[in-house]
Amino acid sequence: MADLKKGAIDVYNWLEFRLGLVKPALEAGAHPIPKSSASWWYVFGSAATILLGLQIATGVLLALVYSSSASEAWNSLEFLNHNIALGWFLRAVHGWGSDFMIAIVLIHLMQVFLFGAYKFPRELTWMIGVFLLLLTLGMAFTGQVLRFDQDSYWGLGIGASILSRVPLIGGPAVNLMLGGPIIGGATLSRFFTLHVFVIPGILLGLVGLHVWMVLRLGINEWPMPGRIVRKATYEREYHEMTAKSGIPFVPDGAWKDGLFAAAIILAVIACALFLGPFGPTGQPDPTIIETAPKPDFAFLWIYAVLAFLPPEIETPIMFIVPVVVIGGMLLLPLVFGEGEKHWSRRPVAVLMVAVIAVTLGTFTRLGMYTPWSPIMNAWTADALPAKFLENRTPLELQGAVVFQNKQCRNCHSIGGMGGLRGPALDNVAAHMTYDQIVRQVVQGGGNMPAYGNALNADETAGLVDFLATLRTDGQPPATDAARRLLHTSELKAPAGQAGASIPARAAVSRP
Amino acid sequence: MSTETQPRVPETSQPEQPESHLRPEEVSRRKFLFKLSIAVNGIVGAIFAVPILGYLLGPAMKKEKDAEFWVGLGPIGQFPEGETRLVNFRDPSTTPWDGQTADIPAWVRRISGNNFQVFAINCAHLGCPVRWFAQSKLFMCPCHGGAYYQDGTRASGPPERGLFEYSYKIDSGNLIISVGDLPTIARPGTKQVADCPGAAKPAIDSSLVQIGETSRKGEVS
Numbered sequence: 001m002a003d004l005k006k007g008a009i010d011v012y013n014w015l016e017f018r019l020g021l022v023k024p025a026l027e028a029g030a031h032p033i034p035k036s037s038a039s040w041w042y043v044f045g046s047a048a049t050i051l052l053g054l055q056i057a058t059g060v061l062l063a064l065v066y067s068s069s070a071s072e073a074w075n076s077l078e079f080l081n082h083n084i085a086l087g088w089f090l091r092a093v094h095g096w097g098s099d100f101m102i103a104i105v106l107i108h109l110m111q112v113f114l115f116g117a118y119k120f121p122r123e124l125t126w127m128i129g130v131f132l133l134l135l136t137l138g139m140a141f142t143g144q145v146l147r148f149d150q151d152s153y154w155g156l157g158i159g160a161s162i163l164s165r166v167p168l169i170g171g172p173a174v175n176l177m178l179g180g181p182i183i184g185g186a187t188l189s190r191f192f193t194l195h196v197f198v199i200p201g202i203l204l205g206l207v208g209l210h211v212w213m214v215l216r217l218g219i220n221e222w223p224m225p226g227r228i229v230r231k232a233t234y235e236r237e238y239h240e241m242t243a244k245s246g247i248p249f250v251p252d253g254a255w256k257d258g259l260f261a262a263a264i265i266l267a268v269i270a271c272a273l274f275l276g277p278f279g280p281t282g283q284p285d286p287t288i289i290e291t292a293p294k295p296d297f298a299f300l301w302i303y304a305v306l307a308f309l310p311p312e313i314e315t316p317i318m319f320i321v322p323v324v325v326i327g328g329m330l331l332l333p334l335v336f337g338e339g340e341k342h343w344s345r346r347p348v349a350v351l352m353v354a355v356i357a358v359t360l361g362t363f364t365r366l367g368m369y370t371p372w373s374p375i376m377n378a379w380t381a382d383a384l385p386a387k388f389l390e391n392r393t394p395l396e397l398q399g400a401v402v403f404q405n406k407q408c409r410n411c412h413s414i415g416g417m418g419g420l421r422g423p424a425l426d427n428v429a430a431h432m433t434y435d436q437i438v439r440q441v442v443q444g445g446g447n448m449p450a451y452g453n454a455l456n457a458d459e460t461a462g463l464v465d466f467l468a469t470l471r472t473d474g475q476p477p478a479t480d481a482a483r484r485l486l487h488t489s490e491l492k493a494p495a496g497q498a499g500a501s502i503p504a505r506a507a508v509s510r511p
Numbered sequence: 512m513s514t515e516t517q518p519r520v521p522e523t524s525q526p527e528q529p530e531s532h533l534r535p536e537e538v539s540r541r542k543f544l545f546k547l548s549i550a551v552n553g554i555v556g557a558i559f560a561v562p563i564l565g566y567l568l569g570p571a572m573k574k575e576k577d578a579e580f581w582v583g584l585g586p587i588g589q590f591p592e593g594e595t596r597l598v599n600f601r602d603p604s605t606t607p608w609d610g611q612t613a614d615i616p617a618w619v620r621r622i623s624g625n626n627f628q629v630f631a632i633n634c635a636h637l638g639c640p641v642r643w644f645a646q647s648k649l650f651m652c653p654c655h656g657g658a659y660y661q662d663g664t665r666a667s668g669p670p671e672r673g674l675f676e677y678s679y680k681i682d683s684g685n686l687i688i689s690v691g692d693l694p695t696i697a698r699p700g701t702k703q704v705a706d707c708p709g710a711a712k713p714a715i716d717s718s719l720v721q722i723g724e725t726s727r728k729g730e731v732s
Contacts, residue, residue, distance in 0.1 A: 171698045182613065
């Protein structure tokens with residue numbers, strides 16, 4: 001036994017004499033850190049690195065089976081899911097690992113921002129971190145493309161459509177992105193190259209620089225209100241602090257990183273085990289047009305924002321806002337390199353984090369149920385509740401059929417069923433007069449197409465008659481004040497509730 | 512582990528001051544040669560960059576017109592007048608490993624006689640596949656709710672223009688369309704649609720004009 005131990009030590013010494021890596025690594029690990037920094041708040045950076053390692057390991061394993069050919073990629077994913085032992089599990093870990101990595105990188109960014117860690121002398125560490133965030137998102141997008149299914153195919157179309165709006169070079173840029181005139185084999189090959197070689201290479205290099213700078217400049221100390229960062233004095237103060245009251249990172253601080261890393265990996269495994277892999281959804285066959293493409297979770301907020309931008313300003317916003325946001329993040333430490341670090345003295349910073357988090361959360365939530373999209377099968381799938389049909393005249397009932405047949409339900413809900421693109425119509429007659437409904441149906445307006453060409457006079461009359469019956473109990477019908485005034489002055493008598501709509505009804509029958 | 516078993520790490524033997532015994536002109540010659548080696552590598556790198564950039568940018572350098580081909584969609588009899596139907600065609604620029612992605616759908620609207628409109632499937636907003644609803648005479652997009660009238664003009668939603676159109680011709684009773692790049696705002700289909708949505712629709716024989724204009728391309732699948 002003793003011989004064995006001595007043998008092992010000899011081998012180690014033989015290697016270390018030639019490599020000389022262990023001693024500097026141990027010294028680097030034991031470097032002193034401020035006592036306050038050995039905190040659970042400081043574990044997210046190392047967790048992101050661990051997740052990157054997990055992604056690389058699972059990615060290499062998936063690449064053993066995956067085929068990066070547009071004709072075979074989808075089949076190879078199905079094969080991984082169903083025919084390769086535990087292939088589904090590795091796909092699931094890789095997919096959930098991606099979502100966890102984005103989340104942890106964002107939490108890390110938020111913590112670093114709120115703790116003022118980007119200030120002198122760690123400006124460049126922050127700037128490289130901004131690129132690491134962008135590269136992480138780049139990995140997520142290219143990874144979504146490699147899961148070559150319907151969402152991936154149309155997601156490429158969305159990407160190409162956005163790129164095509166770049167002034168002057170839009171067309172060639174799209175060809176460069178797709179590798180040819182259409183989305184096809186060349187497109188998948190180049191996204192494979194980006195996802196497997198180019199972006200991970202840059203990512204690993206920048207993570208190396210990022211960690212190197214943390215070691216070289218020291219981890220950010222826990223901020224205290226009133227402790228001001230000044231370029232002239234900061235480094236002396238920091239080194240005095242670590243010399244006086246510092247503790248070695250390994251083991252006194254590192255155990256928290258270690259435990260959190262284990263917890264995160266376990267969480268990824270649990271999600272993978274219980275929730276399974278992501279897709280693939282339908283085959284990447286563009287002729288299957290019965291699909292509602294959606295991006296992956298991390299990009300849902302962008303998808304939602306693109307639904308709300310008015311057409312006139314959409315293109316400028318698409319290209320100006322990202323430049324401003326990314327530029328602002330890069331310039332932040334150069335402009336605010338000194339001063340207070342503590343969040344209680346930086347209310348604007350706290351407010352920004354809150355507003356950005358709520359905004360991203362809201363748009364992501366909207367992206368999950370896409371209220372702006374017509375529900376394509378609502379007109380055949382959603383029933384009209386009986387209470388909207390009771391006590392109606394035959395013409396009104398005909399109108400209800402028109403309402404259903406002309407796909408009005410795809411955008412308008414009634415009885416809680418149907419699209420959310422337009423307003424719900426349960427109570428439409430209480431706030432639109434007969435005339436207004438006619439005008440809206442025939443001419444469209446707001447965000448509604450004109451149906452004048454799709455409806456004949458009878459259909460219009462029936463439809464509007466039906467719509468004019470849609471009132472919640474107790475709500476009076478909408479009336480036209482001007483018409484009532486006219487009516488009153490002519491007849492010298494106050495108009496009844498129904499009186500206002502009689503002339504309107506007569507007016508509509510002209511085609 | 513005891514330190515005594517560890518072999519002594521050799522002191523990094525400082526080479527004797529390398530330049531102390533050299534004559535100044537020798538130093539300057541080596542410095543010059545080192546700069547020369549950097550310059551030579553710079554030139555080699557620049558030469559090498561030309562083919563690499565040419566390879567990388569190849570798809571972007573291709574002329575738009577070179578990607579356009581005529582594709583047959585079948586006899587016009589299969590398109591009833593006044594109706595809009597979905598067709599699929601195999602993109603002519605395809606490679607065998609494109610698989611299903613080279614099967615491209617399009618909407619064919621036969622207005623009357625030889626008067627057609629052939630719409631790209633891609634929404635003018637962000638390229639999602641639009642669906643035709645014959646009852647309400649609308650194309651609707653599932654992504655962000657863009658809607659278009661039966662003639663392809665914008666009806667509502669986020670698109671800033673109407674549907675992209677392919678130019679077409681009729682040859683021996685077959686409908687033939689010109690296809691090229693994935694239709695986007697920058698490459699809006701092979702047919703340049705009139706700017707004004709209310710502009711007069713092409714006369715029935717307008718497709719003959721298109722044959723004259725475009726037949727020099729000649730590739731008919």
